[in-house]
Structures are given as structure tokens and as C-alpha cells.
Amino acid sequence: MEKRPQAKITLNINGTLTEQLAANGEMPLLRALGALAKRGQIEFVGSAKYHAILPLIPRKEVIRQIELNNLTNKKYFGRWYKPKGFFPPEMCWDNKLASVLKKFEFEWVILDEIAVNPAFKKTNNITTTCYDGTSRLHFFFRSRFASDLFTTAIVKSADHFLSLIGKRRTDDMLITAFDGENLGHHSPQMDNRFEEIIEHPSIRMLTHSELFRVCSTHKRVSPRASSWSSRPQDLKRGTPYPLWQYPGNTLQKIQWEITDIALRFVRRKKNEKYNTAQTLLDQALSSDQYWWASAMPWWGVDELLRGTALYLRAIEAIPLSSSTAASKKIHREFSRLEYLAKLWHSSGKAGKIKRAFLRHEPLERFFGGEKVK
Secondary structure, three states: OOOOOOOOEEEOOOHHHHHHHHHOOOHHHHHHHHHHHHOOOEEEEEOOOOOEOHHHOOHHHHHHHHHHHHHHHHHHHHHHOOOOEEOOHHHOEOHHHHHHHHHOOOOEEEEEHHHOOOOOOOOOOHHHEEEEOHHHOEEEEEOHHHHHHHHOOOOOOHHHHHHHHHOOOOOOOOOOOOOHHHEOOOEOOHHHHHHHHHHOOOOOOOOHHHHOOOOOEEEEOOOOOEOOOOOHHHHHOOOOOOOOOOOOOHHHHHHHHHHHHHHHHHOOOOOHHHHHHHHHHHHHOEOHHHHHOOOOOOOOHHHHHHHHHHHHHHHHOOOOHHHOHHHHHHHHHHHHHHHHHHHHHHHOHHHHHHHHHHOOOOOOOEEOOEEOO
């Protein structure tokens, strides 16, 4: 982007990643991002520091995650970190979040199109209009198909990308949003394809806030509870966050029981002596552990156990906690989780769920450069 002044992006960088980059010798990268923000090529957005699924945690925890994220990123990016927009992790949305975001003076939110287009109707022209919602928040809705192309290996060139989205679109404005690690790390060659797309003469890039200048109309909307992974059948079943809380997934049920126990126990301790426990609890709320327990199609025994173990560490960081009922219960639940996760793996149950899920996926998925099977 330094060599391509026409390139513009709206960037979410969670505070925990900012800290990890700084701790691992990547301050030059952080300074470069700040310089691009100064030049107007990057617009930072707010989010949750540890990538928690905000609709599934208490309001106080939502506020804390956003406050921590703001403090961390302002520390490293200074006055160039001034987010007007908000990216809810995994685009998990519930309208109860609106009042929290207005408390922080956010102006807009980016969500997946399924929040207003649950059947993915191709005639639903959602990207040519700015949407206004509750608490005077504005909403942008990404095109899932166009965004998901960046998670695959099927795009061969910028022209090929344009031809693919042309089959799905009837207007001239396109909103995409995806994880940055898809550009080359997960999806082979997509970093090169992205460079070609940036340089294509028919493509003009804008930040999300700049889109307000080209919106022809404004419409009122009340986005439904959803995520960027929700499918139409999930919403019909009343399951808006299927990869993190799916009915019948015993592993996730145990994880959320552990979460509840830890939150009630640790947050009662407000003394400065318990800062370590508080920080471990903040980290434990990350979405990853529940995601790896979904088997839709993401599955990893070590990953789901390692993430959930942070709740145990949070409780153990409090002096004399080992003899408490909360500590004993959370250890019992963790042992049950460990046993069942290993059983799901060894019996083939996780693999069966994974294969059934992939049969209905419209695009191939890649992770770490390899096709997900």
C-alpha cells in the first residue's frame, strides 16, 4: 500500500494482536500502519481486544473488551487511531449491542449481508444504500460471496474476480470484508491476486466512512442476530452464532458453563492483587476455543482445551481459590470436556460432523495454505 497510494482499506486490528506484534519485533509494521492512516489510506475501526463473541457475553464484559481495545491501539497508533466504525468479532450481531456502541460514539457497524438478506436473494441490492438503524447507528453489509472469494484459491486474476462477482451483482458498488490472513497465509496466491485487484483500472477503493459520500439513498433497518458464518437454515432454527454456540454441541455447552462459573467468580475480585486473574479472564473470552469445538468444519482438540484452560488459570491466579466450590466445579467440568473432546476425535464423531458440514459449502475452504477436508 505504501507503493500504491490509490489503495485504501478499512482495517480492524484487535489490541491483543497489536501487543503481540510489538512484543515480537514488529514495531516497524505498526509504525507503517500508522503512517498509512495519516495518509488516509487506512481507516481503523474499533472492536473487542480479545475477539470475544459480544452477543454471548455480559454487557459489562462487552464494555470492558471495547475499552481495552481502544486503550491498547491508542497507545501504539496515537492520534491516528480514531475509529468511527466498529467491527464486531466474526460479525456476530445482536441489536442489544447498539446502545453500547453509541456510548463509545461509534457511528457505523459492518455486518454480513445475511443480517438483512437472510435468503441471499440475488435481487436484493443491499450494497448501494446506506442503512440507518437503532440508536442512530449506520450499517454497512458486506457481500458474502465476493468476500468469501478471498478465502478460496479459485480466483486466477483481477479480471477473473470481476467476472465472478459480475455473475452475482447488478450494481457498481461492492463491500467486502474478510480476515487479512486469508491473503496468502490461508488462501494460496490470494496476496498476489489482491495486489492485482488493487491495481485494476476499473476498481476504485474507498474506506467505509467514505462510502457515505456515494450512497444514493438511506433506508431504515433492524439487522437480525447473525454472524458472517450464519447460514439461512441457522437463522430459521434460531441459531445465529452456530460456530460458537450450536444446539446439541455438548462440548460448547460445557465451555459456556465453565465461562459462566469463571466470570461470576473472578469478577467479584476487584482488588489490584487479582489483576493477573482479570487479564487471564479477558483473554479466555476469545472466540477461538468455541470455534475449534464446532467441527463445522473447524476442529482441534488441543486448541479448544488450551483456550478453555485459561479459565482455570484465571481462577487459580486468585489466592486460596483451590478449595472453593467454584474451583472444584470448573475443574470437574474441564475434565469432562477433555474426555469428551478426545472421544469425539477418536470415535470419528467430529470428522462425521465436519464432512456433513462441508458437503453443503458452496466454496472450498483453506486453512494454513491447505484445503479443508
